[in-house]
Amino acid sequence: MKQFTAGANEDGARLSRFVESVTTGLPASLLYKSFRNKRIKVNGKRQTPDYRLHQGDLVELYINDEFFAAAPQKPVPARRTPPLKVVYEDEALAVLYKPAHLLCHGDRTGDVSLVDAFIAYLAQKGEFDPQAEASFKPALCNRLDRGTEGLVVGAKTYAALRDMNTIIRDDLVRKEYLTITFGVPAAGRHVAYLRHDEKNNKVKVQAEPGEGFKQIITDVALERTEGPFALCRIGLVTGRTHQIRAHLAFLGAPVLGDIKYGNRKWNEKTGFKTQALCAVSLTFAQLPPENTLCGLSGKTIRLEHPVILDKFASLARK
Template structure:
């Protein structure tokens, strides 16, 4: 039997979801059988799968130990444990309150950990909150600081992070209901047309590459994308553009601009290799520079963000374009 005490980050969570988050490899059939057989209790009483937890609730799980993650044994004093994670970079905080933070992610930094084991933004944010005393690793049943949106490894700019479960839940709802507007700066090879452009997007998961089409398909694999393009400045064959995402899909900006014949400078997946080499561009010139919160319902705990605009001051991409403007290489 395992016991857990619900924390404020478990407030309002469905009991079935809580059990799934603290167990490992528990079949769904066995989960609901445990509910029927009164092997899952809250405050000493039988509870239903859809019961909502409150902070301080005592959850008792009479489930075999094999379905719980193994407990980590303390390291011996004579053999200091090796660090489990790479050294994380210092977090650059653009905005912060008691619920969320808006962070700057430099190009080449991962948002989340992957097979390479490289440093990543979510672990750096977790370390930041730990150092401030706002988060205690191992002190929560199921919640860990999380990112609400992500950027490709080669893209720099603003990423929203949640400090608690309620903020993560409600920020995800804001994003899902299109109450958050995101703007990007990019440098294109060639000067794109201004306006709003619609196309159809298809993702190949094996290659992690997308293709853009003029029409939908009968199989329903293609999804509509809408991208706003505004040209801010030009320098020879290059343009500094502001991009607004009406939809937000994997590689949307990079693939859509390439489809329009004006790829992102430095993009090795969808871009112009020769133009990249001429400009000496080794990473994609794409930066998330601004997030604007629209009308957020009062029942949302982040309602106070309505109308708030958070922007990146003096983005590196503008200085990159200024350098191109001085040289104006031939096309």
């Protein structure tokens, strides 16, 4: 039998999710069987999977030890994490700058990621103790492609993660990007349809609806032009995979440096080896008062002096 005490970051968490987070390889069938057989208790009493935990609840799991991670035999050396640039921070969340080429989350390559750096930063500040948390780890609420730079929101607490995910899901935050295109796209709101080929991690965009295609809406404003290049401010109304890059390519003005949807000749000619795309601002709408992050209502968080402006200026000298 294992015991866990719900902390502040488990307050309000669904009991079944909590059990999944503190076990390893537990099949869903066995999880729900354990609920039916009274092998999962809270404060000594049987509870249902949808019970919401309260801080201080004692959770008892009468589940085989094989489904709990074994304690490490020797300390695992800490991985070196990249420097972290914090653009905005309060007690619940932080808005971080992700440089191009840094992953938001780890993958099979084992490369360090932005979330690794975020967790290390909070641990160093004393705001997160992995030994004291039963299930929660600081997490990112949105993500950017590896080659895209810009703002990513990190949640310090479970409540912040839950409520920021609600804000994003309910379209209560507007994300703006700066990008450099080869070709000058028409300004205005553009509507098209996108289908994601997950096997090849590439999308197709077309003008009309079709099977498997989802609507995309992209706002384009022209900031400056320089010869065949344009500096554009992009507003995402929908947020699909590779939306900005694929939609601009469909409009005949691909993102400069984009090796997947861009113009190879001009990428090589200008020396741009990754997409010139940067998430530069987050603007929050009026948030519901019951949302713990309602203090962000009407707030705009901006990345000051984004590097992409210097990249665009360099085109005039080529």
